[in-house]
Amino acid sequence: MALDTVASATTSPDTKQPFLELGLKEDEYARIREILGRRPTSSELAMYSVMWSEHCSYKSSKVHLKQFGDKAVKTDALLVGIGENAGVVDVGQGYAVTFKIESHNHPSFIEPYQGAATGVGGIVRDILTMGARPIAVMDPLRFGPAEAADTRRVLPGVIAGVGGYGNCLGLPNIGGEVTFDETYAGNPLVNALCIGVMKHSDIKLAKAAGAGNLVVLYGAKTGGDGIGGVSVLASETFGASGPAKRPSVQVGDPFVEKVLIECSLEIFAEDLVVGIQDLGGAGLSCATSELASGGTGGMAVELDRVPLRDPSLSPEEILMSESQERMCAIVEPKHIDRFLEICKKWDVTATVIGEVTTGDRLEITWHGELIVDVPPRTVAHEGPVYQRPFAEPAYIKQVNSEKVNVPLPTNAAEIKAAVLKLAGTPNLADKSWVTSQYDKYVQGNTIQAQPDDSGMVRVDESTHLGVAVSTDANANWSYLNPYEGVKLALAEAARNIATAGAAPLAVSNCLNFGSPEDPGVMWQFAETVRGLADGCLEMGLPVTGGNVSFYNQTGSTAILPTPVIAVLGVIEDVRTRTPMSFDRAGLHLYLLGDTGEDFAGSEWAFIHGIRGGQSPQSDLQAAMRLNTLLVAGRTEKIFTAAHDLSQGGLSAALTEMVLRHGIGATVTLENAAVDLLSETPGRVIVAIDPSKKHVLHAQVTKAKISCTHIGTTGGESLTINDSVIQLTELRKAHTETFPRLFG
Structure with a gap:
């Protein structure tokens, strides 16, 4: 098949393109043509399709999520807020802690082990890109009925994936949840949280600043696994017989990631990067467009320089691949030799694939032919914004009016039976x-872990400064009243920190819901965001970031609204918890x-x-x-x-x-x-x-x-x-x- 270049896209405007198959709506495709003044090339179409997916663009949730900014808590503790790979807070003694929680739900249903493992790997890299050393992980999980055959397929694989990847990275797993409900059958929730620590001066951001600076891809080579991956899967409701699109789930290698972490931390210690971004959902499409969009100029990339595990990959597949354990750095030319030297020391593949330009375009070539020429903000940050219709679902009045007549024990024998x-x-x-x-105890700084109310890790071995983290969600309460349900989850997560004696400091969240195209689901989501924004404002806790996971439903059956709330707290001396x-x-x-x-x-x-x-x-x-x-x-x-x-x-x-x-x-x-x-x-x-x-x-x-x-x-x-x-x-x-x- 002939290469689809910008020149050929200009001269063949009527070429039929598979935008619907890639998850784009007709009006979205029309808007892309309007932005570019022509039809997109197949590579541009690939980039827009993954970056404008629900998972990457937040197109259905943006209008509601802005409440976290409108109602933001003003606090000196917040060093980096919403918009970066993860939020960062000041925990005292010159230390900063970054933490974030994300979902890897649909991949974990299709391939439980790799779906869960790469969920851990992805959140760890988000923390790493902030300049922090990852110090602990947590895993709030939801499954279908415990007795169900499919739960027996999914749960052991998910647990093995979480443990296998985290254990190999040498990261203690200090908390989480395992909850069962019939609505999660076919839609398990695999949420992963990571905590990292750094000094204030070590914070790194995702931006490609400085014309002439080099774009360096380092880590694992790019393969055919995860093409379309989570970015497509997370924008799709599963049919009763499973997903219609079945892109390969990403395949993780925790040993490669462990080396990548140590290599990156040495690079950061020598201050060799201007900007940094991991390659997670949407792969190179995301990393290049977000770095360029966050910077002050443009970017030129030679895609044929990307090291490949599979030489047969097309340019479109390279741009969409979600192969794991990859990072993209912006490096000044004067530092490139030292950067590559450190990568060589750690046996990490590193390749200069482009440079920052003075223009305002992201240009990508393939063997000298221009295949992508786009304004990067239109890919990364100016995607569709939907005002989805929402209305209180009919079930709310019905269930709220029901009397809760539970059988209660009346004598000593019945009380004993109830407790058992x-x-x-x-x-x-x-x-x-x-x-x-x-x-739970690798690294030697775990103070408490499951089944305690919260996980706690020591940050400084001499002063015994520490942080505690808890994740909570009561989906039953959110089902009955989404606004109150999320406030109750917030209060519980904060209380779980406080029982150990830590003072609550900041919040992250992972908001798991059914299809945003269902007005009832969208109402649940809108009420949840309103409740969380109001609750955090009242409690004086800043929201540092989070994740939205939509389309968690099988056919017309949506999961219970499940906002998982993570609260981080500080304790001056972990020995006194x-x-x-x-x-x-x-x-x-x-x-x-x-x-x-x-x-x-x-x-x-x-x-x-x-x-x-x-x-x-x-x-x-x-x-x-x-x-x-x-x-x-x-x-x-x-x-x-x-x-x-x-x-x-x-x-x-x-x-x-x-x-x-x-x-x-x-x-x-x-x-x-x-x-x-x-x-x-x-x-x-x-x-x-x-x-x-x-x-x-x-x-x-x-x-x-x-x-x-x-x-x-x-x-x-x-x-x-x-x-x-x-x-x-x-x-x-x-x-x-x-x-x-x-x-």
Whole structure:
């Protein structure tokens, strides 16, 4: 087939092009022709198709996401905000931390191992491109019913991919979630988070500045894997029989990425780059157009210089390939020899493929022939913007009007049965089968990890400065009320940081939804963004960045609206953190916060097939007062342990606490059924030495938080009123579920 050049595109305006097959709409194709004043070449069409995809352009979400800017929190802690590869915050002592969460959902359904593995690899490179050393990862996951055959296909592969890639990189996996619901059948959610640390002076940005500076591609060679990859898959609703387009899922090599990380960090340490971008979704199309768009001039690239694993690749395929472990750097000519020398030392392939120009065009040639001549901003940043119609779906009024009549235990035997049932249900059961496949302690700076409320890592080994991170989403609450649901998730993620004694500092998010072409789904999304923007503003937490994942549905069945919220907090000395559980007898247990009859969206309701009612209402002012109390409880050494109440309520929290160190508890509850099973938000169990009672009461009075003495620690059972549950029996119920399902 003859090469389609800019010259041939000009002289053959009526050539039929496969824009529909590449995911472009007719009006989008017409706009490309208008921008260029001619039809696009096949290479230009390839670039626009991947960069204007939902995954890369955010064309359906931009109009809503601007609220994060309109309602932005003004804080000196935010060093780099939305718009770069990842946000960066000041954590003190001259350190900056970058963190971000993204999705790799559809590739993980098609090819679970590689989909999940390359999701980890991609988010790690996003952190690396900011100039940071990656120090930890997390993985919030959602799957279809735990008993379903396809879940048994997808889940083990995803877990193996997350663990295999992260373990080989030498990055501790310090937290995440594994949740099951029928709406995720065919649409698992594989969200990956990475945290990195650097000094303030080390921050790098994605821009191609300085005419004459060189464009260097380094890392793995480009292959045919992932052509169209996530950029096409993430813009498509799966049909009942699976995806119509099946581009190859990217194939990752964590050992290549590990070397790439060390090579890049040495390059950064010598300040050899002007700008840097990883090659993730949309590959070279993204890296070249975004670097040029973020700079002050244009860019000229010789595509035939790109090192290939497969020499048969066409120019279009090279531009669309999402082969992993590749980076693109802008380097001044005076530094190029040293740059290449470091790459050679690490045995990393590095090739000069172009240079920054004084013009305002991105020009790409193939063996001397011009095949791309575009304004780079129209590719990278000025794609379509849709005002998608949205309207409250009919189900909202229906489910909100339903009475939540869950069966409640009425005697000691039924209370025991309820506690054991919750302990073993897949959403609450022990996840050691999963987490044992991850290395939690590599690098030696992990302070706490699963199943703690948050993950925590040491940033400085001499001062013991650290950061804690938690991810949370309660899709059941978001289904009932998207606005309140995301605020509740935000408050819970922040509370999970605070229980350890860390002060919440910043937010990232991964917003997972069905098709934006469905007005009901779009309403869920709009309400979620509004709620998150309002909630972050009220709590004084800046949104540093995030990700939107649409088209998570099979046929007409969309997933539950699932906004995964990540909150990062700072702790001045990790040695003083408050543990999640107690390790000795004789401590007093107190419940902080009030309990109401909140069963809508609860795990107890889910177990009984009930999905209706009104979600709880958030009280962010109370949430902030509680967080302040929890941080003070660490600094003033009041708490021996603190644990958030979330899914499964008090029952689940007590189960996790007594099993952690095998120390039982005796608890007395006024209304045991409601107190145990309700999921009223904003509650924490704390354990204190009896001598701290008066100090605790002074703090809760100051914070205006209710405080109820519920029991003491000790013994070999969890005793709740007249119900006695031996720890051996409770542990058996809690730990056997995952090995039975997946082992």
